[in-house]
Amino acid sequence: xxxxxxxxxxxxxxxNNNRWKKLKDSKYLLIMIAPAILYFIIFHxxxxxxxxxxxxxxxPFKGYFASSWVxxxxxxxLFKYPYVWRMVRNTFLLSFYSLIWGFPAPIIFALILNxxxxxxxxxxxxxxxxxxxxxxxxxxxxxVTMFLSPSTGILNTFIKSLGxxxxxxxxxxxxxxxxxxxxxIWSGVGWGSILYLAALTNIDPTLYESAIxxxxxxxxxxxxxxxxxxxxxxxxxxxxxxxxxxxxxxxxVYLLQGAVNLEVSEVxxxxxxxxxxxxxxxxxxxAIGLLNSIVNISFLFAANYISRSVNETSxx
Amino acid sequence: MSKKRVSFWTVLKVxxxxxxxxxxxxxxxYMISVSLSGKLSVMRGEVYLFPKxxxxxxxxxxxxxxxxxxAYKNTIIYVVLGTFTSMLLTTLGAYxxxxxxxxxxxxxxxxxxxxxxxxxGGMIPKFLVVNALGLIDKIWAIILPSSVGAWNLFVMRSFFxxxxxxxxxxxxxxxxxxxxxxxxxxxxxxTAILATMSLFHAVGYWNSFMEPYLYxxxxxxxxxxxxxxxxxxxxxSLDTEYAxxxxxxxxxxxxxxxxxxxxxxxxxxxxxLQKYFVKGVMIGSIKG
Numbered sequence: 001x002x003x004x005x006x007x008x009x010x011x012x013x014x015x016n017n018n019r020w021k022k023l024k025d026s027k028y029l030l031i032m033i034a035p036a037i038l039y040f041i042i043f044h045x046x047x048x049x050x051x052x053x054x055x056x057x058x059x060p061f062k063g064y065f066a067s068s069w070v071x072x073x074x075x076x077x078l079f080k081y082p083y084v085w086r087m088v089r090n091t092f093l094l095s096f097y098s099l100i101w102g103f104p105a106p107i108i109f110a111l112i113l114n115x116x117x118x119x120x121x122x123x124x125x126x127x128x129x130x131x132x133x134x135x136x137x138x139x140x141x142x143x144v145t146m147f148l149s150p151s152t153g154i155l156n157t158f159i160k161s162l163g164x165x166x167x168x169x170x171x172x173x174x175x176x177x178x179x180x181x182x183x184x185i186w187s188g189v190g191w192g193s194i195l196y197l198a199a200l201t202n203i204d205p206t207l208y209e210s211a212i213x214x215x216x217x218x219x220x221x222x223x224x225x226x227x228x229x230x231x232x233x234x235x236x237x238x239x240x241x242x243x244x245x246x247x248x249x250x251x252x253v254y255l256l257q258g259a260v261n262l263e264v265s266e267v268x269x270x271x272x273x274x275x276x277x278x279x280x281x282x283x284x285x286x287a288i289g290l291l292n293s294i295v296n297i298s299f300l301f302a303a304n305y306i307s308r309s310v311n312e313t314s315x316x
Numbered sequence: 317m318s319k320k321r322v323s324f325w326t327v328l329k330v331x332x333x334x335x336x337x338x339x340x341x342x343x344x345x346y347m348i349s350v351s352l353s354g355k356l357s358v359m360r361g362e363v364y365l366f367p368k369x370x371x372x373x374x375x376x377x378x379x380x381x382x383x384x385x386x387a388y389k390n391t392i393i394y395v396v397l398g399t400f401t402s403m404l405l406t407t408l409g410a411y412x413x414x415x416x417x418x419x420x421x422x423x424x425x426x427x428x429x430x431x432x433x434x435x436x437g438g439m440i441p442k443f444l445v446v447n448a449l450g451l452i453d454k455i456w457a458i459i460l461p462s463s464v465g466a467w468n469l470f471v472m473r474s475f476f477x478x479x480x481x482x483x484x485x486x487x488x489x490x491x492x493x494x495x496x497x498x499x500x501x502x503x504x505x506x507t508a509i510l511a512t513m514s515l516f517h518a519v520g521y522w523n524s525f526m527e528p529y530l531y532x533x534x535x536x537x538x539x540x541x542x543x544x545x546x547x548x549x550x551x552x553s554l555d556t557e558y559a560x561x562x563x564x565x566x567x568x569x570x571x572x573x574x575x576x577x578x579x580x581x582x583x584x585x586x587x588x589l590q591k592y593f594v595k596g597v598m599i600g601s602i603k604g
Contacts, residue, residue: 019420026420028494029412033425036409039464040432046445047437053444064444109336112329121333127590128337134582134589136523138541139575142548143343152568154346157361186339218325250439251526255549269439276440277530289438297434 054287060280067283074287083266088246091267095248098181099241105185106192107234111222113193114200126197129190141255144183145170176261180252195237199230239307243300246292268292344579351375351573355566374566374573384574386536387543391522394539398459398521399514405464406513410472411498414479433466439530446531457531458524458539468513475509476502515589519582540578547574 023030050064054074058067078084109129116122132140147153148169156166169175207225216224250269257265268288276285345365350358354369362368378384413429416422436442442461451457479502487497503510525541532538546552548571 022418023420026412026415026418029415029419030421032408032494032498033412033419035405036464036469037425037428039405039460040429042449043442043445043461044432044436045428047441048435049437050441050444051437053441058444060447112332115329116333125333125337127587128340130590131583131586132340134519134523134586135579136525136541136582138523138525138545138549139579142544142571142575143347145549146568146571147343152358152361154364189336190340255525255545272439277443282440282444285440286438289440293435293438300434 051286051290053283054290056283058283058286060282070283074284075291077284078288078291086263087266087268087271090264091246091248091269094177094180094253094264094267095245097177098184098248099245101181102185102188103238103241105189107196107230109189110193110196110200110230111226114197114226115218115222126190130194131190132187133191135187137249137251137255140183140187141252144179144256148179170258171260173261173264176256176264180256180265184252195233196230199233200226203229235307235311239300239303242303243296245299246295347572347576351569351576353569355569358566358569374569375577377570378573378577383535383543384540384547384577387538387540388577390537391539391541394455394458394524394528395518395521397455398463399517401459402463402468402517403510403514406468406472407503407510408498409464410469411476411494411502413469413473414476415494416477429466429469443530452531453533453537455537458527459521461531462520462524462527468516472509472513475506479506512589515585519585519589522582544574544578547571 053064053067055069055071056064056067057070057073058064081087113122113125116125147155150156150166150168150171153169155169160166167175169179203225207229208221211221211225246268248267248269250273253265253267254270254273257270269292272285272289272292275281276288346363349363349365349367351374352367352370352372353363354371355373357363357368412419413422413425419425437445446452446457446461451460483501483505484497487501492500523541524539525545528537528539528542529545532542
């Protein structure tokens with residue numbers, strides 16, 4: 001009995017020694033990773049903890065700890081905001097339409113580019129179409145605004161030369177979503193195709209050989225070989241995108257936003273900015289942001305769950 | 317019969333790709349042409365493809381403008397400082413993470429980092445943290461809060477995972493510690509990935525708008541992207557525009573020239589980036 005106890009404690013000591021040894025061994029590794037970990041704690045985990053101000057009445061001059069708890073007050077305020085559903089609807093529609101139009105575009109592009117047998121031509125097209133991905137949002141929005149300008153924009157010059165009436169694209173909420181989505185496709189279609197192209201080049205060539213023997217044409221090959229083979233990639237990307245259905249990039253919406261298009265362009269993220277940061281209602285803004293994140297995460301889990309039960313492809 | 321169908325498909329395919337190329341390049345060509353054309357030709361809407369009445373006036377105005385000059389200088393400082401900081405933190409962290417079996421607390425660190433890919437505090441809590449650190453209106457406010465990305469960290473880690481162990485072992489036999497091995501042996505032989513990652517970070521800092529817009533108050537510290545917005549999107553005019561009384565340059569030419577000036581460095585590093593970025597995306601997607 002006593003012997004057993006000693007052997008157990010011996011094992012514990014040994015294990016402890018091992019851990020101690022490992023700790024000493026990785027002394028320099030720990031020094032190396034420390035700055036990065038510190039960064040994540042300060043700029044990611046502190047803000048995550050800071051989300052609790054959504055349940056407080058945060059006053060900058062009082063500081064975090066002295067500000068009082070108010071429970072769900074800010075959430076109730078939000079649902080009294082007359083435009084709350086307009087804002088939710090705008091966020092959802094903008095990213096839903098972006099998904100509908102923007103998601104298939106790189107896939108189609110990759111499928112067609114994959115058919116190009118001339119390597120130099122293919123590389124040229126790739127080089128050119130990847131470029132807009134590296135252009136800043138400010139520049140893209142600037143270009144869009146200038147090209148669509150009712151007085152001097154090239155598009156209106158063109159429309160006029162056809163003998164039609166000029167259109168004030170940016171001055172009307174009617175065109176706003178289309179502008180947002182099509183400029184997004186313009187800048188993202190090439191870059192978005194990289195993953196699909198890589199998946200396409202990994203397809204087993206013997207599949208094509210047997211397809212040709214069976215007399216399949218190009219379209220049949222694309223439909224029966226290419227698309228099924230890249231389906232896992234497509235589904236993974238679709239899950240990730242679904243997880244973002246209630247979030248749109250703040251930067252581009254904010255830059256494209258104006259008083260004339262607010263009825264379609266006010267989304268949750270821009271509302272958080274204007275009310276939370278600009279009007280200094282920190283707690284209120286945080287509460288909306290928190291609600292939004294919860295919705296996003298549940299979308300992601302739902303999409304992952306559905307995909308796993310339907311066709312066994314999932315993120316985790 | 318079948319031959320004819322194939323050629324029809326080829327025509328369609330080529331036409332589509334040519335369309336894609338044109339639609340990508342044309343906006344840039346148009347902007348360059350307008351910025352290089354004389355005032356009257358632009359006003360009459362005669363410029364479509366090539367510059368008309370070639371003139372460098374617009375660029376002279378842009379380069380004489382104090383705000384653009386300052387913003388350009390600021391952007392370069394932010395890019396250099398930011399890229400250096402990001403690379404230092406990311407490289408050190410990624411190397412430590414690549415030593416899966418030796419790093420004490422590997423699992424804990426890994427989870428700590430992965431979580432940040434899915435959860436975040438959001439704009440306002442992050443702003444309050446930056447504010448509490450006293451960084452508002454300081455250069456570091458636009459560098460530190462976004463200096464390390466979980467994604468980049470994992471891309472670099474997977475690179476270091478594939479690094480030949482023999483070299484590192486030879487270093488430890490010679491009495492080097494991990495820091496010595498990284499700086500004397502591993503990094504000098506990994507210049508390709510270092511260059512690629514640096515370029516990615518540099519482009520990111522060059523293009524960043526959000527951080528400077530949220531965290532910098534004084535105009536003298538603004539980078540190019542923020543100035544660009546105020547000139548092109550909000551229509552504030554250049555200092556030099558009225559300096560010479562009646563302006564000889566058309567407003568649009570000026571705006572396009574400003575855009576071009578801010579895009580040129582990106583287009584210049586792009587060919588170097590392009591060699592590697594597909595690889596970068598692939599590594600990230602497999603390991604991420």
